[in-house]
Amino acid sequence: xxxxxxxxxxxxxxxxxxxxxxxxxxxxxxxxxxxxxxxxxxxxxxxxxxxxxxxxxxxxxxxxxxxxxxxxxxxxxxxxxxxxxxxxxxxxxxxxxxxxxxxxxxxxxxxxxxxxxxxxxxxxxxxxxxxxxxxxxxxxxxxxxxxxxxxxxxxxxxxxxxxxxxxxxxxxxxxxxxxxxxxxxxxxxxxxxxxxxxxxxxxxxxxxxxxxxxxxxxxxxxxxxxxxxxxxxxxxxxxxxxxxxxxxxxxxxxxxxxxxxxxxxxxxxxxxxxxxxxxxxxxxxxxxxxxxx
Amino acid sequence: xxxxxxxxxxxxxxxxxxxxxxxxxxxxxxxxxxxxxxxxxxxxxxxxxxxxxxxxxxxxxxxxxxxxxxxxxxxxxxxxxxxxxxxxxxxxxxxxxxxxxxxxxxxxxxxxxxxxxxxxxxxxxxxxxxxxxxxxxxxxxxxxxxxxxxxxxxxxxxxxxxxxxxxxxxxxxxxxxxxxxxxxxxxxxxxxxxxxxxxxxxxxxxxxxxxxxxxxxxxxxxxxxxxxxxxxxxxxxxxxxxxxxxxxxxxxxxxxxxxxxxxxxxx
Amino acid sequence: xxxxxxxxxxxxxxxxxxxxxxxxxxxxxxxxxxxxxxxxxxxxxxxxxxxxxxxxxxxxxxxxxxxxxxxxxxxxxxxxxxxxxxxxxxxxxxxxxxxxxxxxxxxxxxxxxxxxxxxxxxxxxxxxxxxxxxxxxxxxxxxxxxxxxxxxxxxxxxxxxxxxxxxxxxxxxxxxxxxxxxxxxxxxxxxxxxxxxxxxxxxxxxxxxxxxxxxxxxxxxxxxxxxxxxxxxxxxxxxxxxxxxxxxxxxxxxxxxxxxxxxxxxxxxxxxxxxxxxxxxxxxxxxxxxxxxxxxxxxxxxxxxxxxxxxxxxxxxxxxxxxxxxxxxxxxxxxxxxxx
Ligand SMILES: Nc1ncnc2c1ncn2[C@@H]1O[C@H](COP(=O)(O)OP(=O)(O)OP(=O)(O)O)[C@@H](O)[C@H]1O
Ligand SMILES: [Mg+2]
Numbered sequence: 001x002x003x004x005x006x007x008x009x010x011x012x013x014x015x016x017x018x019x020x021x022x023x024x025x026x027x028x029x030x031x032x033x034x035x036x037x038x039x040x041x042x043x044x045x046x047x048x049x050x051x052x053x054x055x056x057x058x059x060x061x062x063x064x065x066x067x068x069x070x071x072x073x074x075x076x077x078x079x080x081x082x083x084x085x086x087x088x089x090x091x092x093x094x095x096x097x098x099x100x101x102x103x104x105x106x107x108x109x110x111x112x113x114x115x116x117x118x119x120x121x122x123x124x125x126x127x128x129x130x131x132x133x134x135x136x137x138x139x140x141x142x143x144x145x146x147x148x149x150x151x152x153x154x155x156x157x158x159x160x161x162x163x164x165x166x167x168x169x170x171x172x173x174x175x176x177x178x179x180x181x182x183x184x185x186x187x188x189x190x191x192x193x194x195x196x197x198x199x200x201x202x203x204x205x206x207x208x209x210x211x212x213x214x215x216x217x218x219x220x221x222x223x224x225x226x227x228x229x230x231x232x233x234x235x236x237x238x239x240x241x242x243x244x245x246x247x248x249x250x251x252x253x254x255x256x257x258x259x260x261x262x263x264x265x266x267x268x269x270x271x272x273x274x275x276x277x278x279x280x281x282x283x284x285x286x287x288x289x290x291x292x293x
Numbered sequence: 294x295x296x297x298x299x300x301x302x303x304x305x306x307x308x309x310x311x312x313x314x315x316x317x318x319x320x321x322x323x324x325x326x327x328x329x330x331x332x333x334x335x336x337x338x339x340x341x342x343x344x345x346x347x348x349x350x351x352x353x354x355x356x357x358x359x360x361x362x363x364x365x366x367x368x369x370x371x372x373x374x375x376x377x378x379x380x381x382x383x384x385x386x387x388x389x390x391x392x393x394x395x396x397x398x399x400x401x402x403x404x405x406x407x408x409x410x411x412x413x414x415x416x417x418x419x420x421x422x423x424x425x426x427x428x429x430x431x432x433x434x435x436x437x438x439x440x441x442x443x444x445x446x447x448x449x450x451x452x453x454x455x456x457x458x459x460x461x462x463x464x465x466x467x468x469x470x471x472x473x474x475x476x477x478x479x480x481x482x483x484x485x486x487x488x489x490x491x492x493x494x495x496x497x498x499x500x501x502x503x504x505x506x507x508x509x510x511x512x513x514x515x516x517x518x519x520x521x522x523x524x525x526x527x528x529x530x531x532x533x534x535x536x537x538x539x540x541x542x543x544x545x546x547x548x549x550x551x552x553x554x555x556x557x558x559x560x
Numbered sequence: 561x562x563x564x565x566x567x568x569x570x571x572x573x574x575x576x577x578x579x580x581x582x583x584x585x586x587x588x589x590x591x592x593x594x595x596x597x598x599x600x601x602x603x604x605x606x607x608x609x610x611x612x613x614x615x616x617x618x619x620x621x622x623x624x625x626x627x628x629x630x631x632x633x634x635x636x637x638x639x640x641x642x643x644x645x646x647x648x649x650x651x652x653x654x655x656x657x658x659x660x661x662x663x664x665x666x667x668x669x670x671x672x673x674x675x676x677x678x679x680x681x682x683x684x685x686x687x688x689x690x691x692x693x694x695x696x697x698x699x700x701x702x703x704x705x706x707x708x709x710x711x712x713x714x715x716x717x718x719x720x721x722x723x724x725x726x727x728x729x730x731x732x733x734x735x736x737x738x739x740x741x742x743x744x745x746x747x748x749x750x751x752x753x754x755x756x757x758x759x760x761x762x763x764x765x766x767x768x769x770x771x772x773x774x775x776x777x778x779x780x781x782x783x784x785x786x787x788x789x790x791x792x793x794x795x796x797x798x799x800x801x802x803x804x805x806x807x808x809x810x811x812x813x814x815x816x817x818x819x820x821x822x823x824x825x826x827x828x829x830x831x832x833x834x835x836x837x838x839x840x841x842x843x844x845x846x847x848x849x850x851x852x853x854x855x856x857x858x859x860x861x862x863x864x865x866x867x868x869x870x871x872x873x874x875x876x877x878x879x880x881x882x883x884x885x886x887x888x889x890x891x892x893x894x895x896x897x898x899x900x
Contacts, residue, residue, distance in 0.1 A: 051471035058475040069490040073344045218332035228339040390675045392640040395663035
């Protein structure tokens, strides 16, 4: 059961059945199996989960305290109850949604594909009879599903326990939120994947890592709602895909936006970034096969 | 003691040389990295678009805290790279070899890694710090001028000691424990804001258990001549060097207990 | 104190024992946290009351199957680990009490792991070690020159360690362990992963080292040919216990009493493939014109046997084979020390 004992790549059930004579094992089933294994594997990292929840709790309370102080200071200065379109209760929801989504979206610190590139394992992965992108996406979806359970839900609960977090009750909004998070995950994954694949060209991906980290933190709305931005900066942020990760899901949950329009924007970005990521991957593979890496 | 310092300098120097082989590109990299950290400050600035004072502190005063905290943790992260990498070293058996050499185990572990790119954070902190010092209208008495560098060093020592504690834990767990991140990076983030914005367990935790508040917030009250809404005893503002020395001593003794534990268990 | 005087042994181990406490893993990861408070687990007796001495200038093979306790013994004798029980001195020092003082007098090579700096050129690594071990500059120059010659380092002295082949890296590690003129060298599997040529080379270097510089060597290995080539004495342990300590010849005599006479016959000679030849001597194998006769080294003098064989058969050629040390040790591992 120890996490280290699980193989780095799960054995693929029915791999040989792909396009085989039987035709019963469809690719979809293959990817489902991949996602399932990934789900179970992440379920086993219990110490890491506990440690992560503790960290989320500390940072959640910390950021919530700062925003609460902001509202208090605003009140003493005679300002209104809303700041940047949110009242203090909504802001708490925003803060804890951000903390809860960190691991669901895996906002930072995902280097699996870059490591496979550096170690050369990627060559054998590319030779396997499955779609490389879909394979990693399935793994990520399985992981994310697990993190909804062990990170999102408990972090929200911690938010209610430790601060005055009050969550919306309308089930419909939660459904819309769930769809929005799924689309946000597709965007986040495509972005992470591209950053990882840049390891094909760069010896040291650390610089790109810093850049990606800052961009995601700032432009997704994770650190602060984009409505705090001055108009020019907000214009830039809204033209970029990052807000599909945290800002739009949070706004949907808080009923700040027409749901259909917000989901539409996310869907567009999900499709566009996925296509782009796949194009980048194909370039990388061409470089690998033509120049020998 | 001096011999161990000289050895540390030599070992670190060997690691540094490769990283600064191309000084111009290294500086450029450092500068661009430091820019990336500005997003954290940008968040503070965005809040100050909504208020003039946050908990009674102005932007320049919060920037002062931010700069102090960023420089301190940046220095600790860079010089403590070996401590941060210690879980790997111990897992791969490298610590056995450390013990076969006639030199301090701590110095060898400390010098086992050096990540100069982490200086980007220091540079970022210095820029913000410089800005704050220019903008602030504090009367720079001799006392303040003398105490300022002491505070910077004290804060770096406290963060360094936190990394020592984190590494020490590996003697028992043989793997890195992420929990410590909540203390180190949580402490770094928290200390960017006036401590009185936080209450309850969070404040007590970072004031008395992990004395980040005592080496950044409390001295800043004196340096910036601020009123203390928490009503801490006045002399606490001047204990930064003492607190950091004590905390470092505690971390150091626990480290030695850890080494003894390793040698008796072989874990 | 103590060092340099020829009388006392280099290594003295008396009743040395080490018990590891292994945390029983619960559910994998939680154990990391639980391990902090809950010290329950089971005990592994890795080394169990081992006693031996190694004289100055001696070269001793320390062998045993996987998990026998070899590395653990070495770690106690270098001061890395504190034993659970027993005593030891190395060059007059108690390793775990005088770790730093001892470290200056010993050299250690763990074949599985390099102690060189991965991203530095070999020569830079060696120079750093000069400072770690406080080797005076002129002494260092002399030693490095000697080692460059002995270990043939010149072709890759300026190469970053990460680019060295395994055999080159091992030579680099040997140099690193020898820079400070250690009185004793501990080698834990120094030939692991090397090809035949590289192995032979490392062996030859070790032999020269011992011969020319009088360095005491304690060597663990799974390749008994290393021991056969290098050591006259061998210590065998298994499951932490000492099974044998003595000359390799003695081991052969005690556990491999049979030698084999290999005979090539002229065509048509009717010697049998199996069966008794005379009391204490048996035909054991045949392959074409070749026959194998096994005989007891104590009961039957080889010269007499050769005369008797030549009297009854037409012999073209013959050789005497000693039992391979490897076979003997394998038998000890699998059958224990019972009467052979
Ligand atoms: N750090 C440790 N913690 C717990 N048990 C250990 C530790 N190191 C070794 N052991 C156990 O002690 C026993 C002896 O191990 P040791 O490494 O000394 O054997 P060895 O003879 O060197 O084996 P090998 O030939 O495989 O290297 C083994 O059962 C091993 O599992
Ligand atoms: Mg071993």
